Amino acid sequence: MDLWYTENHTEEARFSIKIDRQLVSRQSEFQRIDIFESREFGRILTLDGYLMVTEKDEFIYHDMITHVPMATNPNIKKVLVIGAGDGGTVRELLRYDSITHIDMVEIDEEVVKLSKEYLPFTAKGLTDERVHLFFEDGLKYVRHKEGEYDLIIVDSTDPFGPGEGLFTKEFYGNCYRALNEEGILVNQHESMYYSSYAASMKRAHQRIKDSFPIAKIYQAHIPTYPSGHWLFGFASKKYDPVGDLDAGLWNNLGIKTRYYNTDLHVGAFAIPNYVKEQLESE
Amino acid sequence: MDLWYTENHTEEARFSIKIDRQLVSRQSEFQRIDIFESREFGRILTLDGYLMVTEKDEFIYHDMITHVPMATNPNIKKVLVIGAGDGGTVRELLRYDSITHIDMVEIDEEVVKLSKEYLPFTAKGLTDERVHLFFEDGLKYVRHKEGEYDLIIVDSTDPFGPGEGLFTKEFYGNCYRALNEEGILVNQHESMYYSSYAASMKRAHQRIKDSFPIAKIYQAHIPTYPSGHWLFGFASKKYDPVGDLDAGLWNNLGIKTRYYNTDLHVGAFAIPNYVKEQLESE
Structure with a gap:
């Protein structure tokens, strides 16, 4: 067959x-x-x-969407995760004892149910008592929050379909308000290699820059995603992801990772010229 | 159709x-x-x-195989290029006024002929007077050279077929001898993501480490190559590719690149844990 x-x-x-x-x-x-x-x-x-x-390469995505913000500010306690129904992002966050509370907002309860049954390697943390699951639209959920979170991770699908609202100006503005003064926003940011998403991700980056004083892009090698050159957005009110990284502090936590390390954390923000030019072009 | x-x-x-x-x-x-x-x-x-x-992404490969060694030692004058029949590596090298002599050894004259005719975007430098073309086996060519080159670039095909000999212990030893005391060897090093080449590239890396006091691996995002996570080997007698980089000096040359920049140069050597572990495992 x-x-x-x-x-x-x-x-x-x-x-x-x-x-x-x-x-x-x-x-x-x-x-x-x-x-x-x-x-x-x-x-x-x-x-x-x-x-x-x-199952083969989810560790790359989940390492990079969680450990980059967590190493930038090791005092993160309360986290909002939007999307991420497979559970991999929460699994990585739960490795930090400092995290006391995770709200996870996934629009589609079926994804969580099926992940628990068929993808136990990512979904295994979803029953942890620190995790609070909400099955609703992340776009609406975040409207009513103010100064509540240290970190918001937007682990969305692509910028069309159910995830489309998670790339809008309104959404990024609401994320800013939902974060406290130390707050960091990380989102999956697609790839710039094929022109199909390049224009919408350039727009998304501009919108994040309009909402946050610090807004950077970082990258990872994810072989099963289009082009394999995957981007993430890092935005914050205060922390610079490279300048404020305390590598010794993170390494002392003893968290063993298969992709992430603190040298790579810094290297991930060194993006190629053609990607920078696409993101910044008028 | x-x-x-x-x-x-x-x-x-x-x-x-x-x-x-x-x-x-x-x-x-x-x-x-x-x-x-x-x-x-x-x-x-x-x-x-x-x-x-x-044509779409050759700039990534050719940037990374040339500008990383050239920025590490801006005094490179005499270069040996093995393989690289399409001409892209030579095209990038010719952008340095400091380079006075390039020997290019390609086993297959047909590749050069057809590249000149159909791939002018890479082949355009092959008629430059600084370039000396030899159509022979790089493995044999390098046996008779001693202390002659500042840089050897091995721009080979995969570790089987005509390129197989370019991954052997004998070849790396001969490259060491063909280089002068400042010498750098850079080679295309495949990907470690799929197991098909991982074992042979681990062996190749060990062989290079046995021949050179400094031997590192660096990476690039090349979407059309298997996994998109492509590796290069950097070996040298003296220069450390990160510690000895003088970013200001290279940036003053004014060479405009679409992928490479000096931050990315440093970041490229920050490879993921799983790749490091595969390369170093017993």
């Missing part, structure tokens, strides 16, 4: 993974959810046909 | 590019050479079916 999952990275570039078998195919209220088993990448979650998580 | 070029990154992962038309398909003495035209990636060169160069 020859079963392949194919994602169109553009209309003219495709990435295909050999599938052993399909475990789940379900239409939720918000999106189509599929889970596959593969030999090369282990279990794979897709939403509306777009690859979200593979 | 629906014409696609597909490369198997492993038996279970494929990358496919929509092709507008095929411009060349030729069997040389050493390998099969194909050149395609595509809308997303421009012109594409493949050897034995493996993607070598695309």
Whole structure:
């Protein structure tokens, strides 16, 4: 049997993974959810046909979306996570004893249910008593919060479909208000290599810059995402992610990671000229 | 018409590019050479079916294989380039006025001929008077050289087929002897993400470490190469690529690059833990 999952990275570039078998195919209220088993990448979650998580390289994404802000400010206690239904972001956050409270707001309860059943490697922390789950729209949730969080992580889908609102000016402004004076906002920021998302991510970056005094972009090598050159946004009221990093302090925590380290933290903010130019161009 | 070029990154992962038309398909003495035209990636060169160069992202590879050693030692004058038939590496080297002499040793004259005809964007420097072309086996060429070069760049194909000898202990030892006391060796080092090459590249890295007192690995985001997380080897008799970088000096040269910059130079050497562990494991 020859079963392949194919994602169109553009209309003219495709990435295909050999599938052993399909475990789940379900239409939720918000999106189509599929889970596959593969030999090369282990279990794979897709939403509306777009690859979200593979067992082989999810550690890269989850390391970079959590440890970069946590190492920048090791005093983070209260965190809001938007999206992230697979649980991987919360799993990494729970490794910090300093974190006392995580609110996680996922629009689609089905994603959490299915992740708990089929993706235990990411979902294992979701029953921890520090985690408070809300199944609602993150865009609406954050409107009513003020000065409450040390860190907001926006672990969204792409800038269309259910996640579209999480790239708007209104949303970033509400995140600013929901954060306290030490607050950091980190979001998944797509790739700039293919022109399909480049324009909308440039707009998103400009909107974040309009809302926060500090707004930077950092990158990671995520082989199963389009182009493999994935970006994250780091915005904050006070902390500079490179200048304020205390590498010794983070290394003393003894958190063992497979991708992240404090040298790479600094290196991740050194983005190529062509990406900088695209982000800053008029 | 629906014409696609597909490369198997492993038996279970494929990358496919929509092709507008095929411009060349030729069997040389050493390998099969194909050149395609595509809308997303421009012109594409493949050897034995493996993607070598695309017009869209060749600048990333060529920036990183040349500017990293050149910024580490701005006094480099005499360079040996092995492989690199498309001409992109020589094109970047020629931007340095300090370089007075480039020997380029390419085993397959057909690759150079066809690149001059179909890939003028990379091949344009090959007729420069500072460039001396030799169509022979780099492995043999380097055996008879002693203390002659400031820099050797090994811009090879994969560690099998015609390029196989360029990953051996004998070859690295001969490169050491061919370099002067200031000498630097840079080589393309594949990716560690898929297990297919990981073992042979770990061996290659150990061999380079056995031959040179300084041996490091650095990385770049090259979307059209397997995994997009591409590695390069940096070995030298004297220079540390991070400690000895004089960023101000390089920036004063005024060389405009689309990928490389001196912050990224430092960041490129901050490789993920899982790659370090694979390279250093027993």
